[in-house]
Amino acid sequence: MTVLVTGGTGYIGSHTCVVLLENGYDVVAVDDLSNSSEEALRRVEKITGRSLTFYKADVCDGSALDRIFEAHKIDCVIHFAGMKAVGESVVKPLEYYGNNLGSTIELLKAMRRHGCGSVIFSSSATVYGSENEYPYRETMKKGTCSNPYGWTKSMSEQIFTDAAKADPELSVVLLRYFNPIGAHESGLIGEDPCGIPNNLMPFITQVAVGKRKELTVFGGDYDTPDGTCRRDYIHVMDLADGHVKAIEYAMSHKGTEVFNLGTGVPYSVLEIIHAFEKANDIKIPYSIGARRDGDLPEFWADAEKARTILGWHTVHSLEDMCRDSWNWQKNNPNGYER
Ligand code: NAD
Ligand code: WQD
Numbered sequence: 541m542t543v544l545v546t547g548g549t550g551y552i553g554s555h556t557c558v559v560l561l562e563n564g565y566d567v568v569a570v571d572d573l574s575n576s577s578e579e580a581l582r583r584v585e586k587i588t589g590r591s592l593t594f595y596k597a598d599v600c601d602g603s604a605l606d607r608i609f610e611a612h613k614i615d616c617v618i619h620f621a622g623m624k625a626v627g628e629s630v631v632k633p634l635e636y637y638g639n640n641l642g643s644t645i646e647l648l649k650a651m652r653r654h655g656c657g658s659v660i661f662s663s664s665a666t667v668y669g670s671e672n673e674y675p676y677r678e679t680m681k682k683g684t685c686s687n688p689y690g691w692t693k694s695m696s697e698q699i700f701t702d703a704a705k706a707d708p709e710l711s712v713v714l715l716r717y718f719n720p721i722g723a724h725e726s727g728l729i730g731e732d733p734c735g736i737p738n739n740l741m742p743f744i745t746q747v748a749v750g751k752r753k754e755l756t757v758f759g760g761d762y763d764t765p766d767g768t769c770r771r772d773y774i775h776v777m778d779l780a781d782g783h784v785k786a787i788e789y790a791m792s793h794k795g796t797e798v799f800n801l802g803t804g805v806p807y808s809v810l811e812i813i814h815a816f817e818k819a820n821d822i823k824i825p826y827s828i829g830a831r832r833d834g835d836l837p838e839f840w841a842d843a844e845k846a847r848t849i850l851g852w853h854t855v856h857s858l859e860d861m862c863r864d865s866w867n868w869q870k871n872n873p874n875g876y877e878r
Contacts, residue, residue, distance in 0.1 A: 547620030549576035559780040567592040577876035583728040599643035605650035616658040629689035640692035658790040666690035675842040686834040718772035718802030722861040723868035730868030732875030745869035759831035770806035772840035775856030785850040802841025819862035
């Protein structure tokens with residue numbers, strides 16, 4: 541069975557390619573390399589001992605997609621490709637709507653032209669907005685997103701849902717990721733953000749490797765147990781496994797289904813710092829700074845639906861997440877050197 545992975549050279553895409561190849565799937569990856577390096581796929585091949593096919597192309601380009609679908613019989617698509625920086629999306633909303641919605645629409649049209657009926661979409665916990673109580677459940681109404689990036693996820697979910705309503709042959713699985721961190725245990729692939737990291741774990745690992753002086757904790761006066769924000773961090777290899785389960789589900793069902801992919805357990809920023817220090821025996825200098833605009837005090841997943849319906853559960857601990865994030869960063873202080 542052949543899976544087309546859009547955004548396949550990216551952080552989550554590359555880890556998912558490993559799990560797909562290890563599970564016997566053939567993989568065709570497409571990426572425009574706007575936020576990643578092809579080197580990631582060479583390393584995926586090294587880890588798995590299997591090869592995959594790569595196309596450098598923009599998923600918003602329907603004729604480029606046609607060429608890929610003509611060259612391969614694609615059974616299922618995983619759509620990771622997209623721009624994901626929350627702050628940047630506030631400054632460049634049109635680029636975010638254009639790219640993230642454009643790629644979703646062009647992909648669905650190409651799938652229809654070529655008779656491909658199964659797709660998994662990378663959505664986000666951000667679609668629950670600020671109105672919902674945690675833990676977040678899939679039965680909750682989606683909320684108001686605090687930035688254009690979040691809206692592109694919420695709107696893409698709607699586009700997929702409507703497309704599946706109109707086409708009884710289409711099967712859509714919407715996966716709402718919580719906070720992916722960690723890396724493959726080999727340390728060969730991992731998260732390689734451009735410039736100053738926006739997310740917590742890459743910032744911590746860059747402090748650990750000496751690229752940044754200290755971490756600023758965004759707010760210490762939240763109404764949480766230690767005053768810092770709490771999130772549901774999930775190991776990227778657990779997340780990648782969830783995609784294999786989602787493919788199995790998509791191939792045997794029609795219509796749209798949505799699943800949270802999280803552990804169901806929240807950790808605070810201070811807990812993450814201290815777990816990282818303990819797992820790796822490294823001190824992380826930090827200071828408590830101002831709150832970051834748009835941050836919610838806390839949220840985490842109700843992970844029951846994915847457990848009962850997909851038969852998926854997480855196996856990696858917070859210690860694994862901290863150890864594997866550091867193993868990647870220390871072996872690749874400059875990421876893929878792009
Ligand atoms: P990433 O930036 O590492 O990967 C996304 C990839 O998509 C990049 O390689 C980029 O070059 C590519 N891309 C962007 N636009 C493209 C286009 N038009 N055509 C072809 N390729 C394009 O990000 P990631 O962390 O691996 O995230 C993967 C997906 O998961 C994204 O859709 C993201 O929004 C979503 N997601 C990520 C997180 C997270 O915290 N990392 C959380 C929830 C959801
Ligand atoms: C985690 C916690 C920060 C950096 C974002 C997106 C979300 C999803 C995942 C894609 C927060 C704190 C961070 C730092 C800090 N992405 N922090 N100092 O904000 O939960 O989610 O990524 O869909 O949509 O919003 O993740 O890693 O940025 O932050 O104190 O230098 O770490 O305030 O509490 P977040 P994050």
